[in-house]
Amino acid sequence: MTMLANWESPSFWKALARGAGLAGAAIGLIALSGWLLDSAILKSLHPDWVAMKANTALGFFLAGAALWLKGREAEQIASPWLRVVPVLSATVGLLGLLTLLEFILGRDLGIDQWLFQEAPDAIKTLAPGRMAPASALCFLSLGLALMVGGKTARSSRATALLAAITAFTALASGLAYLYDVENRYGLGYGAQMAFHTVLAFLVLAAGVVCLQPQRGVVALLRTQDAGGKIARHLLPTAILLPVLIGWLKLSGDRNGLFEADFGVVLVVLTYILALNLLIAWSARILSQADAERVRAHAAIQEREARLRLLLRTIPDLVWLKDTQGAYLACNSTFERFFGAKEADIIGKTDYDFVDDGLADYFRSSDLAAIAANRPEVNEEWLTFADDGHSALVESTKSPMFDSTGKVLGVLGIARDITARHQAEEEIRAAQAESTRLLKEADQSRLALLSVLEDQRAMQDALRLSESALLEAQRVAKIGNWKWDVATGKHTWSAEIFRIYGRNPALGAADLDEMPHYFTPESWAHLNAAVEKGLRQGIAYECDAEVVRPDGSRRWITVRSEARYDASRTVTALVGTVQDITARKLAEEEVQKLNAELEQRVRARTAELEAANKELESFSYSVSHDLRAPLRAISGFAQILARRHHDSLNEEGRHYLDNVVTASERMGVLIDELLHYSRTGRGGVRLLAVPLAPLVGHLAATFSERLGAAGGRLEIVEPLATPLGDATLIGQILTNLVDNALIYRRPDVALLVTISAQREDGKVAIKVTDNGIGIAAAYHEKIFQVFQRLHSEDEYPGTGIGLAIVYKAVRTMEGEVGVESTPGAGSTFSVRLAAASEERSKS
Incomplete structure (x- = not known):
């Protein structure tokens, strides 16, 4: 830790207080050891000096211990000994008070020699074993100072005053030792202390002051302003200078260098000279502090200007x-x-x-x-x-x-982050379109494994794209710069050195070096932007490609504006440089991935178109190549049944009936396949389709079958008008009603309900029956080709009707779904656009 940090730290001063406590206690223990060992040198340090009394030594030990513990308390260190601090402080103060009472009352209270006995003729001692009145006063003021504590502003001032009384009283006796003054009577005689007593009181008084680093003299000494600097230099001078002048005066008197009266003149002149030197020195410090303040203020203003420019750009x-x-x-x-x-x-x-x-x-x-x-x-x-x-x-x-x-x-x-969000939305939309195309390919049973592999590849590419986008949006790194037109000097922040890859030890690049940091195109573009900004008096912004000394390249955005003097002459250019390499790389990656995605979608679309053509060819093959042998089988079976029915036995007639039934069913299946393949194959025009005529024709068509089944058809009016193709909607309704007739319950009269209502901007066409219902596990499976949940013997059908419904709905850009519970009927919902516009789809 530096000295400056020590002076500023409260813990430094509290450590000094604890050190003072240990020093005071050590002096007391040394003197007590002298009494215990009867060592004159430990008691008085010199044969002709007064000895430290035993109770004085004990008082120092107690006061030092109290000061050390209070220093630990100031550091907030838990200790059970902290509870004895008030007792120790009170004991020290009581020792001084009782001794003063002995002098005032002229009585011996029995505290002087309760530890050790002292000879009646001890040097400079008023009573055997009794400390001097000055020592008693110091103990009283020191004990009170330790008891008060200085935790508030008022108590702090009281503590400082009591410490000052202790210090100045001890200093008076200490100066007597320094000046070799003999006090044989009067106030000086009563103020005589042992030399180490003086030293202990001064150390303990200083320690009490150090306990309060936030207040008083210590608070002033800790500050780094001009006042603190002057205080740290003047306080030692104010103490040592008078001591030195007094010593010089006494030395001159004793050696006969000048008369006593003229000595006073010399003292006055010395003080005048010293005070003037101190005043001049203090004024110089204040002047330097003011100059530093002005420079600091200017630097702060410059930094604020740069910060505001950075925030503005x-x-x-x-x-x-x-x-x-x-x-x-x-x-x-x-x-x-x-x-x-x-x-x-x-x-x-x-x-x-x-x-x-x-x-x-x-x-x-x-x-x-x-x-x-x-x-x-x-x-x-x-x-x-x-x-x-x-x-x-x-x-x-x-x-x-x-x-x-x-x-x-x-x-x-x-x-x-709008651009990033839009790019992500575009990618998600492309992914959704790809998924839709793949699902239709699955419906057509075409190239499923290949499509799935391509879909996984596209998903991997999309994940890489999203990762690149996230990387591109990291926090921008920006540096600021300034160019002084008059001096040609460039000033760069540390961030710009990093962006350009330049060693900061070389300083900012000058105008001759700058072209080497850009590609020729970027340097020309940047110069054009600067000239335009200066010519029009506006700020400029442009992107440029940087070429670093190591050959690597970065993309940056440069923003700048000019500074003018009163005559509108450009004095400086200030601006910022932002590293946008990550964003550029991300944009290029997104463009590349989008192009790849578009290429893949076009490829999948071409594959689907080819698949549709193959399916169309297959349907024609079924129509022409399969129907001829099927007609022959059916015709010969019917001729055989008509001409030779009676000649066949029962088993032969059974086989013949199965052949006729199977050929008829095969014909129906071929018709359904052709119907499925042709659904939505040509372009459809989505128009407003009134449902009332369609539903009316549907009711007439199914009236005979419904009557034979004991069922009825209900229409919930009014019917909303969807946007679609009338033929496809008719196919959808026909297949759904036919489905209801096939899968009805034998124990309940069939009821089929048709409704069309607006829901969330769409038209929801619903066909509800009370048939056998469908388990939830098969709600999606039933819309696939040839998916049947029951055998032919239970419920007849081809397994293509609902697949036709799904394909017709998707052709009209709609949605189809089912809500059903086994034994409780089904509701098929077809959601189409509402008839508010007319558009074409091909």
Whole structure:
């Protein structure tokens, strides 16, 4: 730790207090050892000097112990001995008080020789074993000082006064030793102390003062301002100079160098000279301090100007609030958000600019950052008041603390991440489109394994893209610079040296070196931007590619503006450089991945188109190649049944009936397959389709079958008008009603209900029956081709009807689903766009 840090640290002064306590206690123990060993040198240090009395030595030990313990108490170190501090302090004060009473009352109270006996003719002793009146006074004031403690301003002043009484009383006796003054009577005789008694009182008095580093003289000595500097130099001078002058005066008198009266003149002249020198020296210190203050103020103003320039040019929103939510500062980007100037924003809260709901959200996030005692990051949409545009921002709010750890307020920084969000949305949309195409390919049973492999590859590419985007949005690194036009001097911050890859020891690059740090195109672009900014008197901003000395390249954004004098002459250029390499790399990666994704989607689309053509060819093959032999089988079977039915036995007739039934069923299956393959194959025009005529025709078509089954069809009116293709909607309704007739319950009369209502901007066409129902595990499976849940003997069918429904709905860009419980019927829902517009799909 440096000396400066020692002087400033309270613990340094408390350590001095503990050291003073140990020194005082040690002096007392040494003197007690002298009495115990009957050693004159330990009791008086010199044969002709007065000895330290035994009770004086005991008092020093007790006072030193009390001071050391109080020093530990000041450091807040737990100790059971701290409880004895008041007892020790009171004992020291009582010892001095009782001794003074002995002198005042002229009586021996029995405390002088209770430890050791002293000869009646002891040197400079008023009574055997009794300390001098001055010593008793010092013990009384020292004990009181230790008892008062100085925990408040008033008690601190009292403690300092008592310590001063102790010190000056002891100093009087100490000067007598220094000046070799013989005191044989009067006040001087009563003030005589042993030399180590003087030393112990001075050390203990100084220790008491050091116990209060936040107040009084010590507080002044700890400060680093001009007052503290003067105090640290003048206090020792104020003590030592008079002592030296007095010693010189006495030496001159004793050696006959001048007469006593003229000695007074010399003392006065010496004091005048010394005081004038001290005044001149103090004035010089104050002048230097004032000059340093002016330089520091100028440096602070320069740093504030650079900081404000940095905040003004940074594209992020930056603001500072106090703990009550009132704004303390903000940058120009934040001014655009509120549509107000900084002067109008400072002192106000969010409730003065935005609605209460948003203001409550801002306030809660501020308090969350303070409570967490760490930065809090949120994403939120903000609408800028200056032009009304909205942006998605990533805001970071950090609590700010003073040197004591007290919360001062909240610093907020918000970065516009709209572009990143839009890129992510585009990627998710492309992924969704790819998934849809793959699902349709699965419906067509075409190249499933290959498509799945490609889908996994696209998902991996998308994950890499998302990772690159996250990397591209890391916190921007910005440095600031200044170019003085008159001197040509460049000033760079440390961050710019890192961006350009230049050794800071070389200093900022000059104009001749700068072209080597850019590609030729970027240097030309940058020069053009600078010239335009100077010519039009505006700030400029441009991107440039940096070439580092090691050959690596970085992308940067340069922002700058000019400084002018009173005659509008450019005096300097100041600005910032931001490393945007990560963002550039991320943008290039996203563009590359988007291009790859588009290429893959085009490839999948081409594969699907080829698959559709193959399916179409297959359907024609089924229509032409399979129907001819099927007709022959059916025709010959019917001829055989008609001409030779009676000649066949029962088993032969059974086989013949099975052949006829199977050929008829095969014909129905071929028709259904052709129907499925042709559904939505041509372009459809999505128009407003009135459902009433379609449903009416449907009711007439199924009236005979419903009557034969003992069922009925109900229509819930009014019917909303969807946007779709009338033929496809007719196919959907026909298949759903036919499905209800097939899967009805034999013990309940069939009821089929058709409704069409608007829901969330769509038209929901619902066909509800009270049939056998469908288990939840099969709700998605039933829409696939040839998926049947029952045998042909239980319920006849081909397993294609609901697949046709699904394909027709998807052709019209709709959604289809089912809600069903086994034994409780089913509700099929078809959601199509509402008829508010007309458009084509091909």
